[in-house]
Amino acid sequence: MEYNNKNIESLLKEIASLKEELYESNSIVDAIKQGDVDALVVNNNGVPQLYSLETADYTFRLLIEKFGQGAVSISKNGLILYCNDYFARLIELPSEKIIGNYLYEYFDDPDHFTPLIEAMKYGVNTHEIVFKTLNEKKIFPAYIALTDFEPSVQGIGIVITDLTEKKKHEEALIKHHKELEEKIHELNRINSNLEEFIHVISHDLKEPLRKIVMHNTKIDGSYLSETDAKSMNVMKLSALRLNSLVDDLVSYSSHTAQEERLEIDLTAVIAEVKEDLEIIINDRKARIETGKLPLIKASKVQMRQLFSNLISNAIKYSKKEIPPIIEISQIENFKSEIPNQSTKFVKIQIRDNGIGMEQNHLIKIFTIFQRLHAKTEYSGNGIGLAICKKIMENHSGYITVESELNIGTTFNLFFPIL
Numbered sequence: 193m194e195y196n197n198k199n200i201e202s203l204l205k206e207i208a209s210l211k212e213e214l215y216e217s218n219s220i221v222d223a224i225k226q227g228d229v230d231a232l233v234v235n236n237n238g239v240p241q242l243y244s245l246e247t248a249d250y251t252f253r254l255l256i257e258k259f260g261q262g263a264v265s266i267s268k269n270g271l272i273l274y275c276n277d278y279f280a281r282l283i284e285l286p287s288e289k290i291i292g293n294y295l296y297e298y299f300d301d302p303d304h305f306t307p308l309i310e311a312m313k314y315g316v317n318t319h320e321i322v323f324k325t326l327n328e329k330k331i332f333p334a335y336i337a338l339t340d341f342e343p344s345v346q347g348i349g350i351v352i353t354d355l356t357e358k359k360k361h362e363e364a365l366i367k368h369h370k371e372l373e374e375k376i377h378e379l380n381r382i383n384s385n386l387e388e389f390i391h392v393i394s395h396d397l398k399e400p401l402r403k404i405v406m407h408n409t410k411i412d413g414s415y416l417s418e419t420d421a422k423s424m425n426v427m428k429l430s431a432l433r434l435n436s437l438v439d440d441l442v443s444y445s446s447h448t449a450q451e452e453r454l455e456i457d458l459t460a461v462i463a464e465v466k467e468d469l470e471i472i473i474n475d476r477k478a479r480i481e482t483g484k485l486p487l488i489k490a491s492k493v494q495m496r497q498l499f500s501n502l503i504s505n506a507i508k509y510s511k512k513e514i515p516p517i518i519e520i521s522q523i524e525n526f527k528s529e530i531p532n533q534s535t536k537f538v539k540i541q542i543r544d545n546g547i548g549m550e551q552n553h554l555i556k557i558f559t560i561f562q563r564l565h566a567k568t569e570y571s572g573n574g575i576g577l578a579i580c581k582k583i584m585e586n587h588s589g590y591i592t593v594e595s596e597l598n599i600g601t602t603f604n605l606f607f608p609i610l
Contacts, residue, residue: 256276257276257277258276258277259276259278260278261278261351261352261353261354262275262276262278262279262282262334262350262351262352262353262354263275263276263278263279263349263350263351263352264276264279264295264349264350264352265341265347265348265349265350266295266347266348266350267346267347267348268309268346268347268348269294270294270295270296270305270309271292271293271294271295272290272291272292272293272294272295273291273347274291275287275290275291279352282323282325282332282334282352282354283298283323283325283326284325284326284327284330285325285326295350298323298324299321299322299323299324300321300322300323300324300331301322304319304321308321308336308338309348312338312340312348317337317338317339318335318336318337318338319335319336319338320333320334320335320336320355321333321334321336322334323352332354332355332356333354333355333356333359334352334353334354334355335352335353335355336350336351336352336353337350337351337353338350339351398435401431401434401435402435404427404431405428405431405432405435408424408427408428408431409428411424453489453490453491453587454489454490454491454492455487455488455489456487456488456489456490456492456495457485457487458485458486458487458488458495458499458540459482459484459485461492461495461496461499462480462482462485462499462503462520464496465496465499465500465503466480466503468496468500469500469503469504469507472504472507473507476507476510476515476516477515478506478507478510478515478516478517478518479515479516479517479518480503480518480520481517481518481519481520482520482521483519483520483521483522484521484522485520485521485522485540486522486538488538488607490587490607491586491587494583494586494587495583497579497583498579498580498583498584498605499520499542501576501577501579501580502542502580502603503518503542504576505576505577506518506542506544506546506601509544509546509547509601510544510545510546510547511545511546511547514545516544516545516546517544517545518542518543518544519541519542519543519544520540520541520542520543521540521541522538522539522540522541523539523540523541523604526539535588535608535609536608536609537589537606537607537608537609538606538607538608538609539604539605539606540604540605540607541602541603541604541605542602542603542605543600543601543602544600544601544602545599545600546600546601547597547598548595548596548597548598548599548600548601549593549595549597549601550595550597551595554593554594554595557577557593558577558578558580558581558591558593559578580603584605584606587607587608588608589605589606589607589608590606591603591604591605591606592604592606
């Protein structure tokens with residue numbers, strides 16, 4: 193009986209020992225699962241052997257180390273417990289010389305550290321801080337984001353983003369904006385001077401021209417020789433042409449400015465233009481055929497000038513033996529003539545049966561003072577179509593031309609749908 197009791201007692205001690213080993217093994221397994229163990233020392237026949245473990249957070253640690261931003265962990269008082277290679281490169285020191293120092297030692301202004309920690313109590317975790325490097329004269333701005341590790345760990349994690357390049361771009365943008373403002377100011381000054389110049393042209397210059405023409409007409413040509421009379425006539429025609437040129441220049445400059453846009457009826461505008469041009473329309477027996485035209489938002493004054501120039505241009509360059517026919521209509525379902533143009537347009541077409549133009553002349557006609565014919569053939573100063581182009585630009589639209597010699601010309605007006 194005594195033998196059985198001793199046997200039972202031995203078994204109980206063995207069971208207790210096994211339970212203790214099992215508890216210890218379970219504790220190690222739990223520690224490994226939680227990432228608290230990086231290595232194990234195992235006694236093998238009395239010889240200790242070290243086994244390193246790739247725990248579940250190994251890839252995470254590798255990610256932090258290879259991070260494209262600075263990563264630092266600190267204690268509550270700012271002692272650096274860990275920093276990754278990226279932060280070490282920013283500070284220009286090896287990480288082993290940074291760990292163990294205080295974070296605020298690398299601030300350009302160390303007094304900024306305490307407010308950062310205090311701000312975390314109110315949920316403010318992001319700031320801009322200026323850091324200094326090994327070379328204390330070299331500083332860099334950074335965006336930092338703080339994370340409190342409590343209650344898991346007594347410490348704070350910080351991600352640091354270098355803002356050096358971003359600040360350079362911002363400074364370049366500010367500089368560019370300032371230069372742009374200066375150019376706008378200079379442009380406004382030039383425009384102001386131009387307006388004064390136009391005022392001089394339209395008033396001070398036209399007054400002596402008016403007197404030249406007036407007194408020229410008072411001269412009795414019967415007392416002049418044929419040569420002198422011819423010279424006087426050339427002087428008069430030149431003065432009249434100069435007066436016309438001044439009027440056209442003033443008209444061109446007046447259409448460089450934006451005007452208030454209202455909804456207008458193009459059919460009504462063209463009707464008014466036909467009344468204005470009634471004499472030359474009747475004289476040339478011109479026929480103006482108008483289709484259904486849309487309502488558009490535009491300057492009525494400029495639209496009247498636009499269609500007046502285009503219609504009178506079509507009449508001027510008509511064939512002598514054939515009455516001019518001018519067709520004005522809206523074109524539906526057309527393709528934009530500007531590649532990759534996302535804006536939607538209304539297309540108005542003005543087609544005539546006039547003398548037309550050669551293809552190599554089409555690119556010249558919207559240039560101010562550009563003439564394709566001699567003054568003795570057709571009147572004008574070469575400004576009308578330049579004004580048309582300027583008006584279309586004022587309305588964020590554009591004008592194109594198609595023409596065939598001895599067949600006719602077509603102008604296309606594209607107005608954006610607002």
